[in-house]
Amino acid sequence: MTGLTANAPSTAPRPSEDSGASAWGEVLQETLALTGRLFLQLQRRPTTLVAGVLQPLIWLVLFGALFQEAPEGLLPGGLSYGHFLSAGIIVFTAFSGALNAGLPVMFDREFGFLNRLLVAPLRSRYSIVLASALYITSLSGVQTLAIMGAAAILGNGWPSASGLVVVVMVLLLLVLAVTGLSLGLAFALPGHIELLAVIFVANLPLLFASTALAPLSFMPPWLAWLAALNPLSFAIEPIRAVYNGAPNWSTVVLAAPYGSVTMGACLLVLAGLAGLLFLSIRPLLRRRLG
Amino acid sequence: MGRRRPWGWVAGRHQGFLNKRRRFLPCLKGRPVASWKRPTQREPSPALRILSLDSPTVELLGRPVIRLEGVRKSYGAVQALAGLDLEVPSGCIYGLLGPNGAGKTTALRILCTLLAPDAGQVWLDDIDVLAQPRLARRRLGYVAQDAALDKILSGREMLHLHGALYHLRRDAIRRRVVELAAQLDMDPWLDRPCGAYSGGMRRRLDLATGLLHRPPLLVLDEPTAGLDVESRHALWAVLRQLKGEGATILLSSHHLEEVNALADELAILDQGALIAAGPPSQLKAALGGERITLKLREFTSDEEASQVMALLQQQAGVSQPVVNRAQGNAISFFARDARLVEVLRQQLQDHGLPIFCLSQSQPSLDDVYLQATGRTLMDAELAMAATRDTKAEQKASMR
Numbered sequence: 001m002t003g004l005t006a007n008a009p010s011t012a013p014r015p016s017e018d019s020g021a022s023a024w025g026e027v028l029q030e031t032l033a034l035t036g037r038l039f040l041q042l043q044r045r046p047t048t049l050v051a052g053v054l055q056p057l058i059w060l061v062l063f064g065a066l067f068q069e070a071p072e073g074l075l076p077g078g079l080s081y082g083h084f085l086s087a088g089i090i091v092f093t094a095f096s097g098a099l100n101a102g103l104p105v106m107f108d109r110e111f112g113f114l115n116r117l118l119v120a121p122l123r124s125r126y127s128i129v130l131a132s133a134l135y136i137t138s139l140s141g142v143q144t145l146a147i148m149g150a151a152a153i154l155g156n157g158w159p160s161a162s163g164l165v166v167v168v169m170v171l172l173l174l175v176l177a178v179t180g181l182s183l184g185l186a187f188a189l190p191g192h193i194e195l196l197a198v199i200f201v202a203n204l205p206l207l208f209a210s211t212a213l214a215p216l217s218f219m220p221p222w223l224a225w226l227a228a229l230n231p232l233s234f235a236i237e238p239i240r241a242v243y244n245g246a247p248n249w250s251t252v253v254l255a256a257p258y259g260s261v262t263m264g265a266c267l268l269v270l271a272g273l274a275g276l277l278f279l280s281i282r283p284l285l286r287r288r289l290g
Numbered sequence: 291m292g293r294r295r296p297w298g299w300v301a302g303r304h305q306g307f308l309n310k311r312r313r314f315l316p317c318l319k320g321r322p323v324a325s326w327k328r329p330t331q332r333e334p335s336p337a338l339r340i341l342s343l344d345s346p347t348v349e350l351l352g353r354p355v356i357r358l359e360g361v362r363k364s365y366g367a368v369q370a371l372a373g374l375d376l377e378v379p380s381g382c383i384y385g386l387l388g389p390n391g392a393g394k395t396t397a398l399r400i401l402c403t404l405l406a407p408d409a410g411q412v413w414l415d416d417i418d419v420l421a422q423p424r425l426a427r428r429r430l431g432y433v434a435q436d437a438a439l440d441k442i443l444s445g446r447e448m449l450h451l452h453g454a455l456y457h458l459r460r461d462a463i464r465r466r467v468v469e470l471a472a473q474l475d476m477d478p479w480l481d482r483p484c485g486a487y488s489g490g491m492r493r494r495l496d497l498a499t500g501l502l503h504r505p506p507l508l509v510l511d512e513p514t515a516g517l518d519v520e521s522r523h524a525l526w527a528v529l530r531q532l533k534g535e536g537a538t539i540l541l542s543s544h545h546l547e548e549v550n551a552l553a554d555e556l557a558i559l560d561q562g563a564l565i566a567a568g569p570p571s572q573l574k575a576a577l578g579g580e581r582i583t584l585k586l587r588e589f590t591s592d593e594e595a596s597q598v599m600a601l602l603q604q605q606a607g608v609s610q611p612v613v614n615r616a617q618g619n620a621i622s623f624f625a626r627d628a629r630l631v632e633v634l635r636q637q638l639q640d641h642g643l644p645i646f647c648l649s650q651s652q653p654s655l656d657d658v659y660l661q662a663t664g665r666t667l668m669d670a671e672l673a674m675a676a677t678r679d680t681k682a683e684q685k686a687s688m689r
Contacts, residue, residue: 026457033450033451033454034451034455040442040447041440045442111438112438116434120452120455121424121425122424123424
């Protein structure tokens with residue numbers, strides 16, 4: 001460290017350097033800065049993005065091929081397995097991406113970067129959480145779009161414009177709910193090893209215990225019950241429905257053992273879940289960030 | 291808010307410290323050797339105590355900008371701060387000295403709003419830090435001991451990120467980063483990823499981050515830990531210049547040399563409590579005369595050490611004798627007159643006691659610490675290193 005003694009940095013306060021923004025303006029400024037940091041990381045290390053697209057793509061291609069010769073009538077509405085699988089893989093892509101939302105926060109906690117952020121006079125410390133949610137939502141959006149594109153190329157169709165709106169709404173709600181869960185875990189668990197363990201344990205069982213890979217009618221009753229209660233099924237079925245026709249809120253999309261579930265009900269369940277998860281992690285966030 | 295004491299700040303600065311001391315009678319002379327086991331005695335010597343209250347240098351420094359009153363903090367069963375009282379005057383470099391685990395980092399983290407104390411009050415000027423943490427954060431720049439950098443971002447991007455978090459205007463951030471890059475000589479490498487920085491570069495970037503918003507108070511936790519001598523001296527020069535510009539700098543260190551070279555005033559912490567405070571020169575001078583260290587043998591027995599202590603306590607002009615168990619029962623004391631050494635040598639000979647080593651030196655800050663705690667800073671470091679669970683501490687520091 002040489003040459004530092006010529007001019008020491010001035011500490012004279014200069015209020016004119018302050019942005020002078022309103023409270024909301026300050027929240028926006030800090031949220032954008034924190035989100036920008038995450039995107040810079042992604043730009044320089046795009047592995048997460050690539051892996052997040054490759055994994056579901058491999059599922060789509062390999063699983064699609066595995067059950068390509070499935071007997072007719074196995075799937076409801078006489079769908080081909082590729083058509084059936086697309087919705088499941090799209091939801092799985094968004095779900096996996098969102099489940100990883102807590103990892104950057106956990107690493108920031110572990111390496112002390114979070115403390116560095118918390119020394120700053122943030123207008124709202126929730127901007128740290130908001131930035132993560134924005135980043136993961138965008139990332140999941142890009143990954144899901146790539147999978148939808150790949151599914152279309154494989155001949156599995158593309159939803160109508162109004163169907164696309166439903167897809168976006170469903171995925172947004174699912175990503176918000178799972179992001180909330182993952183961020184909560186990131187602040188509740190002691191380290192990234194534990195968080196990764198939870199992610200690994202939750203990921204595949206939730207996929208298998210849903211209607212992503214097989215219809216309820218194909219499952220033993222106990223699994224059908226589980227799948228019909230699995231939030232992933234509430235995301236998969238409306239998307240599957242809009243891939244096969246115009247969206248209609250009152251269309252029954254899930255013939256669950258406990259009754260029929262409409263498209264509107266699925267969205268309501270997802271919205272309720274997202275709200276519930278964010279409400280339940282609030283005390284934890286307040287404790288850690290407050 | 292702004293609780294000004296009617297009797298003036300000079301008297302008030304050490305009031306908490308004084309009140310605490312009055313509860314004890316630190317009559318150091320006449321204590322048996324066995325009583326010099328460190329944990330039973332938390333008082334500074336009378337000389338240190340008096341000095342820390344009546345320091346004329348204190349009057350030259352500014353009003354208190356930081357006040358910690360009765361701050362307590364525990365991590366489970368481990369008490370990190372045991373009712374710490376501290377006042378830091380404005381416009382000075384104030385050193386927090388103590389071995390690792392003394393509570394320095396905890397105190398700084400509480401001041402910087404990263405930790406909530408279990409009890410006590412913290413004031414930054416007239417801001418109640420615990421009630422208005424955001425206001426306090428605006429007023430201080432914090433350079434942590436192990437500040438994390440985002441390895442993927444460049445130093446410039448890190449500074450821009452922090453500028454935004456301090457709500458500076460974009461053009462102001464740009465100008466300020468250019469200014470700091472020039473002043474801290476960061477230009478050649480500021481656009482490289484932080485992951486490629488050396489320790490010195492990281493420290494400079496940390497300092498720039500702390501200074502970005504021009505805080506009137508800079509808090510540095512072990513700022514030169516892990517730096518080479520050249521980098522350390524360069525950083526000291528920067529800190530001195532910042533002080534010259536009116537900044538108040540509070541730094542923690544377990545390097546005696548650093549605190550001695552930089553601090554206008556210091557507080558010595560041990561086991562989470564303040565044990566002495568005042569300007570370094572006066573803390574040292576208060577010990578009185580020259581420091582004499584005597585070893586009868588490489589490892590002196592307790593009996594022989596007691597014998598010497600008895601001799602010393604009868605000898606006029608000898609003050610504050612201490613048996614340092616960690617150094618083989620070496621006996622340290624202060625002699626008002628250097629000729630006392632010859633008298634002592636004769637007395638030891640008369641009593642048939644050998645001399646393995648007898649040395650004279652000017653009092654150092656380590657002597658201040660030794661006098662207050664009965665062990666040297668190095669011994670305290672070693673003792674603490676054996677008991678600390680750094681992994682658990684790291685977990686505890688995670689939000």
